[in-house]
Amino acid sequence: MRSLYKLTMVLVVLSMVLAACTTPTAAPTAAPKATDVPAAKATEAPKPTEAPKPTEAPKPTEVPVVEVANPPATPEQVDAISLEGKKIEVTFWHNRSEKDQAFLQGMLDEFNASNPYGITAKAEIGGASYNDLYTKVSAAIQAGQPPSMSLAYQNQAAFYRGQGAVIDLNPFIKSSKYGFTEEDLKDYFPAFLASDANPQYKGEILGFPTQRSMDVMYYNVDWLNALGYTEPPKDWATFEEIVCKAAKETDKYGWAFRHDASNFASMVFSNGGRIIAEDGSAYVFNSDAGVAAATTVKNVFANKCAVEIPTSEKYGEQTRFGNGQVLFVFASSSGLLYYKDAVEKGANFKWSIAMLPNSGKPAVNLYGASISVYKTTPEQELAAWLVIKFLGEKEQTSRWAIQTGYLPVRASAKEAVITSEKWGPVAEAYAQMFDWAQYAMVEAPVAGYDPVRSIIDTDVMSKIVADPTLDPKTLLDAAVAAANAVLAENAPK
């Protein structure tokens, strides 16, 4: 009760205090009407003096932002790629031996130490043969883990391109920042550069050459002289004549015929023909040149003047040549040092190389895989390109040629290479090939050429060798029909 009384007293006092504090309110008289004061506008507070606008900095000249596609489609896009601070690693798959791998890595180490972008290039053996390498690259592409770059034949590169895995190098070559100068390009053998332009993909360059070889005719000079000839045959009729003269002795033959579509291709070229049309639209090896080539094979086997080297006898033609059992062999120039060894350890005679006989227009079948770059990132692709560019420089291509027996890809490298002590007695033979490079031709840089090679070998060459009475034209027509079916199947979609 007492608490309630106290609370009431506190509230009363509090209310009195509050009442005393309020302003006394006048009696509510009627408020006079407001005099209409000329509507004087309320004096506006003076606006603060506006600060002068800062002087605009002159706009920088606008550089058009180049959007870089993957892969870069133009040289400008390549120019726009920056490698600063990226420290990219480049893997290069090849099919050379461990010794060559060590040599190659040695060159790449120089690149790694000298390039201003911190690129690290690493060479790796992807197989012992081009087929092994092809298997490994194909599997890696399927797995989405391709290398940065690898060796690939033109037809293999076309196959990879069909899967969108290999890129066009044109924008890189033409890049003003990272590409070649006119002078550089002139130094490359034109035929070598042209060999990588793919007709099925509008001239896209699907690889870049750092090494090349060619199909040449190895011949036994002593034996040829003994037969009464002072120089190797220049035309196919003389070739047949000499081959059959040489085969008069027991167990000796004028020519070792190796089972390989490339041998046939070389003969077609030197008869003035082609394996595939220039635009890659159809196989044309059933032309007159193809028939002439197949007829030569037919004639020498009908007269038992040549010996067939079965596929299983790898390099059998080389060992027979070294042993003095055959007069002529068509084989890759990259085997020059192996032939030197075979002859020195074998029958030890004087020998040399020549272009294959021809029908008036010289031609050589160009061998050698190029380096293709795989679709990864623009930076990675550019880094790979810079490694290729390095390997193609005069210094590197010379050293690589001397190490492996291949031809360098630049004309300026000739002197450095041919004066190497490595060639010994075959230096002169090796040097000749630089003059033959102008006649270079490539077989078929299209996807699906490998099965076509098998068709040529099994459906044409093997049949003619086994039964020289067969009509070459009929066999070639059937083979071309089958080859064109393969071409259509593998054509770009």
Place this chain on the structure above:
Amino acid sequence: MSESTLSQTRKNERHPFNWGRFFIYVVLVIGALVSVIPFVYMVLSSFKSYGSVIANNFWPWWPFGTEPLQFSNYPEAITDIGFDKTWNMPLFFRYLANSLIVSGCIVLGTVTTSTLAAYAFAYIKVPGKSLMFLLILATLMIPNDLTLVPKLVMMYNFKWYNNYQALIIPFTVSVFGIFLLRQYFMQIPKDLFDAAKIDGAGHLRYLWSIVMPLSKPALITIALLNFIWSWDSFKWPLLVTRDSSMRVLAVGLQQFLVGEGGTKIHLMMAFASMVVVPVLIFYFFTQKYFTEGIAKTGIKG
């Protein structure tokens, strides 16, 4: 009839001339020669000079020739394929070590998994066991090349590329091994299993103490076959490795066939002769069991 004539007649009665048997022996002898000739060619060529090899001189040594045996081909073949800077010795030894590690692990893994799986299929009652066995056997019909890419993708995904795991683990299960051992296990009398069960043995005890000792020939056959397969394996080790330090002898051997130019046949044969030595040693010690294992399971080739 004299004593000697009688004895001859008895001999003929015991082994009468049989044209069928004669024909079989002729075929077998031809088969044996076909198998042996490449081996003989390899060993002989490994001791010849390059000149003798290309001249197809079968026996260039005394008494038909004057050439000494070219023992130097062997060290030359070892050094010819390159040098391992990490081990500071020829790469050959790195390859050899890798081959031994990989083949050893594969043999161990295959024998283990095949034994356990075969035992389960032979002794343990599981619903759908036959169907499962058929499904496993069906995988034998899939060509290896078809599974190459999927397996490679798995290796990349598992981060096993360029590692021993990629070289070993995919081969530690062998369908052929499971099949062969199951056939063998099923020939062991069930009474033994019952007796062991009465004595208190469980499955693992029975497997370890009874089945495995009785199946020694089959187990050794599995071990030997898998050793040979893994030892000779080339494509897979090439696909899943990138460094020379991870590669095996079969990959090293292929290096003698590099490029378009040519090869040194005598060195290649010396290298090949060295590569087959471990297989021969393994076979030499296990030959008796191997023949028995194949014969008893009725599996040939």
